Amino acid sequence: MTTDDKERPDPLFNQSLEKGLEVLRAFSAVHRTLTLAELAALTGMTKSSAQRTIHTLERLGYVDKHPQTRRFRLTPRVMEIGYNYLAADALIPIASPYLSQLANASGETANLTEPVGLEMVYMAQLVTAKHMPVLTPVGMRIPMYCTSSGRAYLSTLPDERVRAMLEASARTPRTPVTLTDVETIFERVVACRTVGYACNEEELFLGDMGIAAPVVNSRGEAVGAVHVSPPASRWTMVDAQKKLGPLVVECAWAISRSIAH
Template sequence: MTSTIRQPPAVSSLFNQSLEKGLAVLRAFDAAHRTLTLAELATLTGMSKGSAQRTVHTLQQLGYVGKHPQTRRFQLLPRVIEIGFNYLAAHPLIRVANPYLSQLANASGETASLTEPVGLDMVYVAQLVTSKFIPVHTPVGMRIPMYCTSSGRAWLSALPDAQVRAVLEASTRVARTPYTLTDVDAILARVAACRQVGYASNCEELFLGDMGIGAPILDSNGQAVAAVHLSPPTSRWTMEEAQRKLSPMVIECARAISQSIAH
């Protein structure tokens, strides 16, 4: 396993390694590691067992980590949610975007989502869920790779080709399904197409049964800050139908949000 602790870009007397270790412990828990032993935490974070023990004890005292009474394995506690919620509650883009996402979901009948870039991924920061069946649950806070998603490609479309290529080459382009594009030039072509038509798409490239139609949200300087997308399932739509009927809605939603944050 590799360490989740990231070294600071430059040595600084202000850098707090104890805080870094605490955040590394919190980030070690995920869908594949819902509970962890002290030894597993030490391995995942690259810490010594003693350092991991001190860090976990502190997080326990603060109410962010607990120990299951039967298994004696560590797990996150609900207080962790406060950190992410405070970001969402204070985010002006989310406040502006929510009415438009609601309109988009109502007009299309499909789940409408807002994502922001984080490294080589996009993270869900707002979502209006349809009452219809959806094959894949993508909650707020979930990260998805840029290279094979409509929201990622939409955001990349606002960048120069050299930057797009750098992002794609830095990405671990895993074939998530038999339909995933992993060739850099092939993905670049999809990003270029987005610039021409105003939206990006993917068809079962991340999850089977799931498609995406996305468009970038731009600030007053024309810089991409986020993306909005719909998630039409293959059980209700063909890609051709989705592009024809849903892409104008997605483009208009992204344009309305962009205009709202530009003023």
């Protein structure tokens, strides 16, 4: 594809749909409610364009407006879109019994994540009764560069692609110990290929660690990762690697074997 081909407008691209999705994505834990002016600023739209878009979404039932404050918020109907993906994802029902076994054997919450761009998204979670210092619900997105599941996924890719994805990542220090140097992170990714699992020690959240292994399909391509998040209050990284590492690898291998048939 030439540069001219890339710059040529796509006649099938629907800009109105793009704007609608941008408005929906503007809402977050930080922006639970938004005014029209705030929506326009966050999406880069004109106020009139944002007004037409949010009005359409309101009519369709995906957002509503507080009668007094006039601030917009998402409605539960938005979850229908995400649920439809979860319901159609064949990996989740296959992985669930193995995640349950991992949670029981480890005593820690077991998670399945899948890649989206430079992030991993929580797709399934088997929760234990033990306290978790950080809430990580299904649907939450976490960056690849500083998480065990992201590094486990990256470990299955060619070196040049790993470096390119790390270079493209923001690599923002999430905690005082977050690794941000590309070569240093790359070394952690490569190490996963040897031991079978990747680690994260309080790089995303303080008090929270991670041990993860990749899930691959019949062609050897990574489709996700399994991980547990042992809290620093109950585990040292050395103990987590020794005791939880083999359990996570076994779980990921069992899921991979199941989807290969």
